[in-house]
Amino acid sequence: MSDQPVPARPGRHRSEASRMAILTAAYELTAELGYAGLTIEGIAARSGAGKQTIYRWWPSKADVLLDALATKADLYVPIPDTGVYRQDLHDFLEASLALGRRQPVIDALRALMAQAQLDEDFGRRFREKFLQRRRDALAVLVERARDRGDLPPSPPAKAIPEIVFGMTWYRLLATREPLDSHLIDTLLGLLAPAGPDTRSTP
Amino acid sequence: MSDQPVPARPGRHRSEASRMAILTAAYELTAELGYAGLTIEGIAARSGAGKQTIYRWWPSKADVLLDALATKADLYVPIPDTGVYRQDLHDFLEASLALGRRQPVIDALRALMAQAQLDEDFGRRFREKFLQRRRDALAVLVERARDRGDLPPSPPAKAIPEIVFGMTWYRLLATREPLDSHLIDTLLGLLAPAGPDTRSTP
Amino acid sequence: MSDQPVPARPGRHRSEASRMAILTAAYELTAELGYAGLTIEGIAARSGAGKQTIYRWWPSKADVLLDALATKADLYVPIPDTGVYRQDLHDFLEASLALGRRQPVIDALRALMAQAQLDEDFGRRFREKFLQRRRDALAVLVERARDRGDLPPSPPAKAIPEIVFGMTWYRLLATREPLDSHLIDTLLGLLAPAGPDTRSTP
Amino acid sequence: MSDQPVPARPGRHRSEASRMAILTAAYELTAELGYAGLTIEGIAARSGAGKQTIYRWWPSKADVLLDALATKADLYVPIPDTGVYRQDLHDFLEASLALGRRQPVIDALRALMAQAQLDEDFGRRFREKFLQRRRDALAVLVERARDRGDLPPSPPAKAIPEIVFGMTWYRLLATREPLDSHLIDTLLGLLAPAGPDTRSTP
DNA sequence: GGATAAACGAGACGGTACGTCCAGTCTTGCC
DNA sequence: GGCAAGACTGGACGTACCGTCTCGTTTATCC
Incomplete structure (x- = not known):
């Protein structure tokens, strides 16, 4: 059971505000500049986050964008079941x-x-x-x-x-x-x- | 007739040797390092050409590789005609x-x-x-x-x-x-x- | 009082080690190759610094050399005062x-x-x-x-x-x-x- | 006697027109862009000469400019002799x-x-x-x-x-x-x- | 409540490749 | 053989980001 997070670790916790700011920035920058123009530095600058924070939680800028896409654009497609x-x-x-x-x-x-x-x-x-x-x-x-x-x-x-x-x-x-x-x-x-x-x- | 090129322009002509060396280098480097490891500088270094020569004739490294692929790997597929x-x-x-x-x-x-x-x-x-x-x-x-x-x-x-x-x-x-x-x-x-x-x- | 620098700015501070390595390299290279042979790339290579670090702190290679001269060769000349x-x-x-x-x-x-x-x-x-x-x-x-x-x-x-x-x-x-x-x-x-x-x- | 040039060599002779065009271009470009902006390529382009022609007759762009200065600006200063x-x-x-x-x-x-x-x-x-x-x-x-x-x-x-x-x-x-x-x-x-x-x- | 721990913004660091500029040389074909 | 044209190798430029590494600060848990 106990699926509850239980973040019983000491130290400051991950900032949800930063996470959202980063995903938003990534999504917007891709729309504005295209993926080729998307950079970690750009995301950091627009989101107000430090580069380190991005590198801490995502392995690459593509992963940030994939996360942003799943978060910002709802990619969920229900599985229909009409019987036919x-x-x-x-x-x-x-x-x-x-x-x-x-x-x-x-x-x-x-x-x-x-x-x-x-x-x-x-x-x-x-x-x-x-x-x-x-x-x-x-x-x-x-x-x-x-x-x-x-x-x-x-x-x-x-x-x-x-x-x-x-x-x-x-x-x-x-x-x-x-x-x-x-x-x-x-x-x-x-x-x-x-x-x-x-x-x-x- | 006379479809022969007749490059009666003044000035030195494009070096076919350079062209082939560049395409060969691009093809080999892609095979060795992957496309991510392919750089214009790398092509220039391996081929012995100057970077300028590459930029003069191809708009991007992808175009070099496309050209290399067409030249080195024969991409031509004949159109069959068996009647069926x-x-x-x-x-x-x-x-x-x-x-x-x-x-x-x-x-x-x-x-x-x-x-x-x-x-x-x-x-x-x-x-x-x-x-x-x-x-x-x-x-x-x-x-x-x-x-x-x-x-x-x-x-x-x-x-x-x-x-x-x-x-x-x-x-x-x-x-x-x-x-x-x-x-x-x-x-x-x-x-x-x-x-x-x-x-x-x- | 308290004229002490107190560099209470956030972010990593300027590396004195890098600064000295750059000035030393500039001074040595000028002596070895002459000023004409002095290049930013050469200074970076010899000093182990990145080019960006040089461009961040000096506007041109001449400024690096002037700084090196002031630092390495002590250009200070005291003002004598003998009364005559x-x-x-x-x-x-x-x-x-x-x-x-x-x-x-x-x-x-x-x-x-x-x-x-x-x-x-x-x-x-x-x-x-x-x-x-x-x-x-x-x-x-x-x-x-x-x-x-x-x-x-x-x-x-x-x-x-x-x-x-x-x-x-x-x-x-x-x-x-x-x-x-x-x-x-x-x-x-x-x-x-x-x-x-x-x-x-x- | 025969102080006449006697260019009895075969082949085409040096073009005075080219020489003047080059010196004029060098002089003008220095005035317009400053010496730092003066390049052999620039001189060739403005004068309509080939780069080779410049390299054939002058060892460096500074020599071109020195020649231009002597030719275009009259640098001659007479030696006065008033007796005092x-x-x-x-x-x-x-x-x-x-x-x-x-x-x-x-x-x-x-x-x-x-x-x-x-x-x-x-x-x-x-x-x-x-x-x-x-x-x-x-x-x-x-x-x-x-x-x-x-x-x-x-x-x-x-x-x-x-x-x-x-x-x-x-x-x-x-x-x-x-x-x-x-x-x-x-x-x-x-x-x-x-x-x-x-x-x-x- | 003080020590400890981790995440945070900021920003400097060593690197790598970019695309450009120009140097000086080497063909071409014309004059 | 001089000439304009122009392609060639080569090297440095100044820039952009990369991913890493301090800094000082903020927020949490633990003793």
């Missing part, structure tokens, strides 16, 4: 892509994915703390459909997240086309074709 | 993914895609000079199949490159799983299901 | 020219005077922090003689420093002849002829 | 200091004297081709006076040029005071006091 795979999938995509239509969020996500390629350590954290979680959420959906017998035989379950997130990220990173309803339609068409209900035909 | 869409697609994927199985090429591509997110100008060049060309090649294939009546009605033609390159890049950038034959099978299953020939069955 | 103008003048010249007989000091002074011509800002500082102070010291001597009635009517007081420092610097910069005792004799002959004591003859 | 030392000296000083009242000439001279300290080779040329010649001119005057018995016993002949040029250069380099008539008066008072004619006393 196609409907669940639709709701999940709708909610996910809605996030990806807010410009500051887009910019931050692109930057974080980029940084994940350049910094091995951050890459690991990004994949575990962000990418994997999105796949897990989708997996829950798929799992439920499979248990229900509601899952189309094709494509293979393993391919589903690759198709969903692959197409989404490719738009974000490569074509820069908006994550619009056409994309949802295409994905639904690929993963859960409507027509004669997939389940039917007894 | 499924076969063409298979050959195209096979050749494309073969590139993506060579570690230095993988590392460089990941870094370039990352850099394209961080540097607006390079991003534009990368999309035009690299990403768009890959899509164009695939488009030729699809176009020919359509003319032949060989193209499945689903998915929509516009989605084909997004599926192919989306899944491929997602593996490179996010899951880091190898670009193996399973991926090809999945893609073929999605885009050109085999079984009873799509065209046939009169 | 001719004797005071002699002692002052003797001490001043002694400095100008040490080769590293000569080289540095020539370089600083040169730099003062090429860099307007440094020129101002050099005149105020060095040249003017030498003139002031001489002026004290002259002033005391005048009050005593010990000052020859010719040349005019205003011309005295111009004669003393003009001839001295001209030797340093133009003829490169040593600052020997003949120069002192000539100057004494011009400014305070011996023979029948100027004051005496009742 | 004091008068000769007055005329010589008047003509010499007149040169030093033209701002571009002052700036150039200060820069050249500075460069002579920093560049050993140029320093040698500057002393021989410029400084020594001024001393020689004055020496002629003094020589004639001595032969005439017109020379005051003090100061010693050797010191005369040191006093004249020392005080002049000190004003140029150190105090920056104008080379006005007071300076001439002071110099005359030191070197050839008027009062009862020095020659007289039958």
Whole structure:
């Protein structure tokens, strides 16, 4: 039990005010200057914090931004459960892509994915703390459909997240086309074709 | 005719030796140190060129690496033309993914895609000079199949490159799983299901 | 009272060790390579300091050298007060020219005077922090003689420093002849002829 | 006889047009940007000459400027011969200091004297081709006076040029005071006091 | 309530790479 | 062979941040 923090240590405690000021500064600076213009010194200056305080709590500026994104922009997407795979999938995509239509969020996500390629350590954290979680959420959906017998035989379950997130990220990173309803339609068409209900035909 | 360059300009001409030394150095250093460890100064030092010479001909180190990749690693993938869409697609994927199985090429591509997110100008060049060309090649294939009546009605033609390159890049950038034959099978299953020939069955 | 510094500012304080290492390096490098071979990068490398640290505290390499000269070579010349103008003048010249007989000091002074011509800002500082102070010291001597009635009517007081420092610097910069005792004799002959004591003859 | 150039060498001859364009450019650029802003590249660009042409005919930019000064500003000072030392000296000083009242000439001279300290080779040329010649001119005057018995016993002949040029250069380099008539008066008072004619006393 | 401990803002420190400037040299093709 | 054009290696510039390290101060717990 005792999940309570129990910070029974002596000494001054972490300042929540500093934490928020730093995350806010990081988020704003990214929006204003782009991730390339984001620096630890800049965050420290804008937030009024010392550089040491930032280095004490985050391993890199990308981690600060990832934290800021999770704190400032609510990245939580609920896992729908309507009892119908196609409907669940639709709701999940709708909610996910809605996030990806807010410009500051887009910019931050692109930057974080980029940084994940350049910094091995951050890459690991990004994949575990962000990418994997999105796949897990989708997996829950798929799992439920499979248990229900509601899952189309094709494509293979393993391919589903690759198709969903692959197409989404490719738009974000490569074509820069908006994550619009056409994309949802295409994905639904690929993963859960409507027509004669997939389940039917007894 | 006379398409020969005829560089009748005065002044010393660009040194091909320097150009190659720079590209070689960039390629090697990326392989040895990773893109994060690649610096203009490092390229200059290893190649024996002056920094000015690099800045004179390339706008950024990412452009040097892109050029090096095109020159050192042959990125050219022929457009197959077997008369059968499924076969063409298979050959195209096979050749494309073969590139993506060579570690230095993988590392460089990941870094370039990352850099394209961080540097607006390079991003534009990368999309035009690299990403768009890959899509164009695939488009030729699809176009020919359509003319032949060989193209499945689903998915929509516009989605084909997004599926192919989306899944491929997602593996490179996010899951880091190898670009193996399973991926090809999945893609073929999605885009050109085999079984009873799509065209046939009169 | 309490004129003690009390550097109650927050933040790390200036490192005296760095300061001395930089001045020492500057002085040595000038002696070894000449002023033309003195570079900020060289000073940083030899002293083990970062370039930024040098730029933080000195506006130019000439200022570093001037500071080094004042610190390493003691440029201080006491103002003699024997009660006799001719004797005071002699002692002052003797001490001043002694400095100008040490080769590293000569080289540095020539370089600083040169730099003062090429860099307007440094020129101002050099005149105020060095040249003017030498003139002031001489002026004290002259002033005391005048009050005593010990000052020859010719040349005019205003011309005295111009004669003393003009001839001295001209030797340093133009003829490169040593600052020997003949120069002192000539100057004494011009400014305070011996023979029948100027004051005496009742 | 044949003092004519006899440039019987093959190949194209030196272009006088280029030479003048280079000297003009050097002179103008020094006036506009100061000597610190004078570069070989700048001279080449403004004059329309190639850098190679400049390097072919002058050892350094200081030599170009010295040449420009001699060509563009007439530095020639006639040696007066009135039969009276004091008068000769007055005329010589008047003509010499007149040169030093033209701002571009002052700036150039200060820069050249500075460069002579920093560049050993140029320093040698500057002393021989410029400084020594001024001393020689004055020496002629003094020589004639001595032969005439017109020379005051003090100061010693050797010191005369040191006093004249020392005080002049000190004003140029150190105090920056104008080379006005007071300076001439002071110099005359030191070197050839008027009062009862020095020659007289039958 | 005094000692101890940790986090805090501030800011100097040694480093590394940046992108620029200019030096002085080396081709080119023209005159 | 001189000339303008211009690319070449090389080296220093002054700047920007990095990540680390004191400082003096503030806030907490412990004895």
